[in-house]
Amino acid sequence: MTFEADVISGLAALRRYARALTGDPAWADDLVQDTAERALVRAGGFRAGTNLRAWLFTILRNLYIDQYRARREIACDDETAPWRTMEAPGREIDGLVLRDVQRALYHLPLEQREVLLLVCVEELSYQEAAHVLEVPVGTIMSRLSRAREHMRMLLGDEPAHQKPSPLKVVRRTP
Amino acid sequence: MNDAPHDSPGTSPLDAAMLGAYVDGELRETERAQVAARLAHDEQARACVGAWRAQKAALQALCGPADHEPSAFIVLRPRHTWPRRFALAACWLLTAAGVGWFSASLTAHVAPTAPPSAFARRADIAYAVYTPEARHPVEVAATDEAHMIAWLSKRLDRHLFAPSLEEYGYTLVGGRLLPGDEASPAAQFMYQNQAGTRLTLYITRASADEATVRVLRAGDRRTLYWVAQRTAYALSGTIPEPKLRAIAVDVCSELGGEPQRWR
Numbered sequence: 001m002t003f004e005a006d007v008i009s010g011l012a013a014l015r016r017y018a019r020a021l022t023g024d025p026a027w028a029d030d031l032v033q034d035t036a037e038r039a040l041v042r043a044g045g046f047r048a049g050t051n052l053r054a055w056l057f058t059i060l061r062n063l064y065i066d067q068y069r070a071r072r073e074i075a076c077d078d079e080t081a082p083w084r085t086m087e088a089p090g091r092e093i094d095g096l097v098l099r100d101v102q103r104a105l106y107h108l109p110l111e112q113r114e115v116l117l118l119v120c121v122e123e124l125s126y127q128e129a130a131h132v133l134e135v136p137v138g139t140i141m142s143r144l145s146r147a148r149e150h151m152r153m154l155l156g157d158e159p160a161h162q163k164p165s166p167l168k169v170v171r172r173t174p
Numbered sequence: 175m176n177d178a179p180h181d182s183p184g185t186s187p188l189d190a191a192m193l194g195a196y197v198d199g200e201l202r203e204t205e206r207a208q209v210a211a212r213l214a215h216d217e218q219a220r221a222c223v224g225a226w227r228a229q230k231a232a233l234q235a236l237c238g239p240a241d242h243e244p245s246a247f248i249v250l251r252p253r254h255t256w257p258r259r260f261a262l263a264a265c266w267l268l269t270a271a272g273v274g275w276f277s278a279s280l281t282a283h284v285a286p287t288a289p290p291s292a293f294a295r296r297a298d299i300a301y302a303v304y305t306p307e308a309r310h311p312v313e314v315a316a317t318d319e320a321h322m323i324a325w326l327s328k329r330l331d332r333h334l335f336a337p338s339l340e341e342y343g344y345t346l347v348g349g350r351l352l353p354g355d356e357a358s359p360a361a362q363f364m365y366q367n368q369a370g371t372r373l374t375l376y377i378t379r380a381s382a383d384e385a386t387v388r389v390l391r392a393g394d395r396r397t398l399y400w401v402a403q404r405t406a407y408a409l410s411g412t413i414p415e416p417k418l419r420a421i422a423v424d425v426c427s428e429l430g431g432e433p434q435r436w437r
Binding site for chain 2 (some may be wrong): 105141155
C-alpha cells in the first residue's frame, strides 16, 4: 500500500483516540484532520519500517498538547466536563458502569489519561507508547500504574488507605 | 470489588508495574507464568489484576471499535504558507468514510485496461470528499456561473464551460478550484438531481490526447475519464455505469471530444 493509503487506514483509530482524549467530537475531528494533513506534508519524516500508527499518534498528541495549552485547562467541574456533552453509555462491563468509567477517565490528569488510552484502547505496546509520549518505558509503566490506581479510586474500588481526593468519587458500583 | 484486608499497601511482593505488564501482555512467557503462580497466593494482587482488567475492558467498550462511524470524511486542504512541493503533497483530498469502505476502494482501483491515472484518482477522491457536503458542496454557486467559468478558465488556462445535463435531470450546483498536480490545478463542476444524487465533472490540463475512455471503480463510485483537446475530463458518480457512460458520451461530445472513437 502507498503511504497515503496507510495514513488513511490509520484515521479511524486516530479518531477514536482523539475522541477519547478530548471528550469532544468536534475537536477530535479537527485534530484528526490536522494530523492527517501534517502526516502527508511530513511524509519524509516517517522512517520506513517503523510503526506508522505510533507515528500518527505522536503527531496527534503533539497537536493536542499545543491546542490544549491554547485552550487552557479543561475545567473539570461537573458543569463543563466532557461527559456532559457526550453520549452517556449505560452499559456495564465487568461490574463497571461505563458512565462512571467515562467520568473517571476525564478526572484523570492528561498524562495518565493518554497512557491509559494508548495501552488499553489502542493496544500499543509499552515500547510504542513510550515512543508516542516521548518518555522511557519505565515511565510508561509507572504512569500506567498510577492511572489505574487513580481510576480504581475514582470508581470507588480502592482501599481506604488512599488519601482523600479533591475529586468527587463517582458512584460505587453495587 | 473485594473485601480483602489492605493493611500493608505498597508492600505487595508483586509490584504494580509487574502486575500492569501482566495485564497488558507485556511479559515474557516465563515471567508471566511466575506472576500467575504468585498471584495464586496474593489476594490483594489478584484483586488489583481483576480491577485493572475490568478497567481495560470497560475502556475498550467505552471507546468502541475504531470504525464505528462510517459517515466521517476528512478534507485535507493546502495551506498557502507551505512551500509549494509540500502544498502539492498536502493537496491530496482524502476521505475516510469508514476505513473498510475506503481501503476496499483502494484495492478496487485495478482498472480493466490499464492502471488508472493519478488524475482519475484525484477526481474520484474529490468526488468522495465534496459530494457529501450538505452546506458547502461548491466554492462558487451556479447562480454566479459566468463568473465561475471565467475564473476557472483563467486558472486552468483553458476555455471551460459546464455542459448542461438537464436532459438527464441534473442541474449545475456550482464549481470549485482544486489542487491538481505540478502541471495544472483542477476544476470540479458539481451537478445534482432532484433526488439529491450528485455527479462531478473534474477537469485539468493534459499534455496529450487519448482516443479512449477509461473507468476507475472505487467502492460504489465510478469515474469515467478521457482526454480531448489537451484537457483531461473525469465524470464521477454513484449511478450505474451504463448510465454514467451515456452521460459521459454527451459530455465528451459537447466539450469537443470524439466519443464515437471510444472503444
